[in-house]
Amino acid sequence: MNATQKLVEELTLKFGDSVLTQQQTADEVTTFWVDDKQLLVILAYLKDLSPQPFPMLYDLFAIDERSRADHKTYPSKEFTIVYHLFSFVRNEFVRLKIATKGEFPTVATLTRLWPSAAWYEREVYDMFGIHFEGHPHLQRILMPLTWQGHPLRKEHPARATEMGPFKLWDEKVDIEQGMLQFKPEQWGMQRQSDDTDFMFLNIGPQHPGTHGVLRIILQLDGEDIVDAVPDIGFHHRGAEKMGERQSWHTYIPYTDRIDYLGGVMNNLAYLLAVEKLAGIDVPERAKVIRVMMCELFRIASHLVWYGTFAQDLGQLSPVFYMFTDREKIFDIVEAVSGGRMHPNWFRIGGVAQDLPQGWDALVTDFLNYFPKRLKEYHNMVMRNSIFKARTIGIGIYTLEEAIEWGVTGPGLRACGLEWDMRKKQPYSGYEAFEFDVPIAHNGDCYDRAVVRELEMYQSLRIIQQCLKHMPEGSYKATHPLTTPPLKNYTMQDIETLINHFLNVSWGPVIPAGEAMSCIEATKGWNSYYMVSDGNTSPYRSRIRTPSFPHMQMLPYISKGYTVADLLSILGSMDYVLADIDR
Numbered sequence: 001m002n003a004t005q006k007l008v009e010e011l012t013l014k015f016g017d018s019v020l021t022q023q024q025t026a027d028e029v030t031t032f033w034v035d036d037k038q039l040l041v042i043l044a045y046l047k048d049l050s051p052q053p054f055p056m057l058y059d060l061f062a063i064d065e066r067s068r069a070d071h072k073t074y075p076s077k078e079f080t081i082v083y084h085l086f087s088f089v090r091n092e093f094v095r096l097k098i099a100t101k102g103e104f105p106t107v108a109t110l111t112r113l114w115p116s117a118a119w120y121e122r123e124v125y126d127m128f129g130i131h132f133e134g135h136p137h138l139q140r141i142l143m144p145l146t147w148q149g150h151p152l153r154k155e156h157p158a159r160a161t162e163m164g165p166f167k168l169w170d171e172k173v174d175i176e177q178g179m180l181q182f183k184p185e186q187w188g189m190q191r192q193s194d195d196t197d198f199m200f201l202n203i204g205p206q207h208p209g210t211h212g213v214l215r216i217i218l219q220l221d222g223e224d225i226v227d228a229v230p231d232i233g234f235h236h237r238g239a240e241k242m243g244e245r246q247s248w249h250t251y252i253p254y255t256d257r258i259d260y261l262g263g264v265m266n267n268l269a270y271l272l273a274v275e276k277l278a279g280i281d282v283p284e285r286a287k288v289i290r291v292m293m294c295e296l297f298r299i300a301s302h303l304v305w306y307g308t309f310a311q312d313l314g315q316l317s318p319v320f321y322m323f324t325d326r327e328k329i330f331d332i333v334e335a336v337s338g339g340r341m342h343p344n345w346f347r348i349g350g351v352a353q354d355l356p357q358g359w360d361a362l363v364t365d366f367l368n369y370f371p372k373r374l375k376e377y378h379n380m381v382m383r384n385s386i387f388k389a390r391t392i393g394i395g396i397y398t399l400e401e402a403i404e405w406g407v408t409g410p411g412l413r414a415c416g417l418e419w420d421m422r423k424k425q426p427y428s429g430y431e432a433f434e435f436d437v438p439i440a441h442n443g444d445c446y447d448r449a450v451v452r453e454l455e456m457y458q459s460l461r462i463i464q465q466c467l468k469h470m471p472e473g474s475y476k477a478t479h480p481l482t483t484p485p486l487k488n489y490t491m492q493d494i495e496t497l498i499n500h501f502l503n504v505s506w507g508p509v510i511p512a513g514e515a516m517s518c519i520e521a522t523k524g525w526n527s528y529y530m531v532s533d534g535n536t537s538p539y540r541s542r543i544r545t546p547s548f549p550h551m552q553m554l555p556y557i558s559k560g561y562t563v564a565d566l567l568s569i570l571g572s573m574d575y576v577l578a579d580i581d582r
Helices: 003-015 036-049 117-128 170-180 239-243 252-256 264-278 284-312 317-337 359-382 385-391 399-405 445-468 494-505 547-552 554-558 563-573 577-581
Strands: 020-023 030-034 056-064 079-087 092-100 106-108 131-133 199-203 215-221 224-231 513-520 525-532 540-544
Touching (some): 003 020, 003 030, 003 036, 003 092, 036 106, 056 117, 056 525, 092 513, 117 131, 199 563, 224 563, 239 540, 264 525, 284 445, 385 445, 547 554
Parallel strands (some): 030 092, 106 131
Antiparallel strands (some): 079 092, 199 215, 513 525
């Protein structure tokens, strides 16, 4: 009996067939439609009472089913809410769905089970207009408070050209400015206590310590943080909505701009889901090329984090050295792909082109050069007494708290859990590589830095293996849905010519179904949940990013620390605003 069968049997014995209906999906994640009246009971059982529990709420989102061409076989005809849970004991995801009714449905909140549900439910309310009964603060989170409509509903325009010209008159400016004014009472905060008056301080949205357009409102007692409210959405570009208007192929460059420091790694998370839906097997050479490029970008992303983290704490030199070394990685990326920060180089079924002549010499030079630099950086930053004083014992959370809030990646491994998706659920051929999973044990800002520093050494090991064992063969699959298709035979037979013309002009028609991919991205687990109704565009594109839950945890881990400590905590999180807002 496999893991799916065991879980089906466990839940069926506990709740009966009438409450749970299993659905087969292309990604083979165990999926159930659940009676909405029993949802909280089932989720509470899976989280705490199951012999092998699912303690992490990994994702929560909605789907507007009203325009879906193939939804007749599903219980939901209007809106579906999807819950993804993860079990570390089972090394398994489970997906629960509920069908809602009405134009603006109401469902029960999960915030009593998982505090991390608060932001996810606010996002669903913001994007779809679905209400969550019992939610402590249900208001928009990504869109302005004055926004009209709910963008991910199918009737909402997908392009600015469908909405008429934008006008900003004086009254509108006053309204918008008024809505930005922070009112502590709305968040359950007091302006004073028995012995002090609290101060409310805006950090951002234009502040070097926030690494982008992020606003954090602090409730302060002197220098001490009493509470904090992150205000996100300034960088929201509607990436999920854009995914539903683009073809499967032309959406690839948009993914580059999610974690804009992760480069091709965003492409990989998206394409793995599309390839599951299409049934495409990627050639071994393409897999190894993808792995090599992803690990180069992992190092490049970590260098940005490393240098700016040191800069946030008052050390100016490292950021110049580290950005210079990042340019050496971009020289390799440019030689291979023609692009640098956003190469947009992966394709459905493989990569855009084969490796150029001389790629191996460039990679060899970098592998010989960079380890010595890492040692210098360790002495310069990690052994610096001021850096240690500002990070050791700051921003601590336990492993249980990390799982409760949906923390993944280096932030999770800094709590002592040796968990890396490249090892636990290998993808793109990572199972063939030898590398270690660095961990630390204190869960503070310093340990999160330790893990990322050691990860760069492991990425070098992986790149070395790619260099030594690059397989021969094709850089792209020959599957008919590979896009753009190979042109070898287009001028020899009409069927190949027609297939090439349609796949390039309209884009491929991906078979109906749903699939999720999950990769170990630079900042944690990144996944794309793609729904196809058998068309040339995704019906629903859901992007789960690691920075979103990490930022939600900020108030929890900042209370009791000082304003100066907040910059240490923010720097150690290694977030990107586009990764939060999408």
